[in-house]
Amino acid sequence: MANFGSLVLRRAFNVGRRQSSTYSGTAATAGGHGGGIKLWKRLSFFVALPGVGLCMLNAYLKHQEESHEQPEFVPYEHLRIRTKRFPWGDGKRSLFHNPHVNALPDGYEEVAHH
Structure with a gap:
């Protein structure tokens, strides 16, 4: 079983090799980002926005608990x-x-x- 560091280095090396072959003679195709845009869009909608909503709800509920003397x-x-x-x-x-x-x-x- 390979350790985490060698796995990361191996993947980084393979990604770099694939990118250099992509630009070696043919034009880059549109959408050649490997799904990165879809990933970040999904993370924004399904993780970030609900997280902000939960933080707003928490702040509102804490404000309601406080005494205003x-x-x-x-x-x-x-x-x-x-x-x-x-x-x-x-x-x-x-x-x-x-x-x-x-x-x-x-x-x-x-x-x-x-």
Whole structure:
């Protein structure tokens, strides 16, 4: 029984020999890829796309399990330092401000829950 390394080398050598004889006097025929396109197309449709779908489903279910409670505000001096105002809005909120998660320097905003 041949080991895996010699089998791979033997196949690589045989593939190289077949390719050189293909181009030796005749033009390459269309579809001479040995089924590689069909293999990758099938892998894309039957492995990759279902895998992406399963990952999306897993992320959605994990998101549904999470508790969406507001973290406790602790007024640490080194956090939320503002040396100058932001150039938009009232100048207190960052560009991607989320009032449920991001606190202002003096605490969370009062947000009406619906």
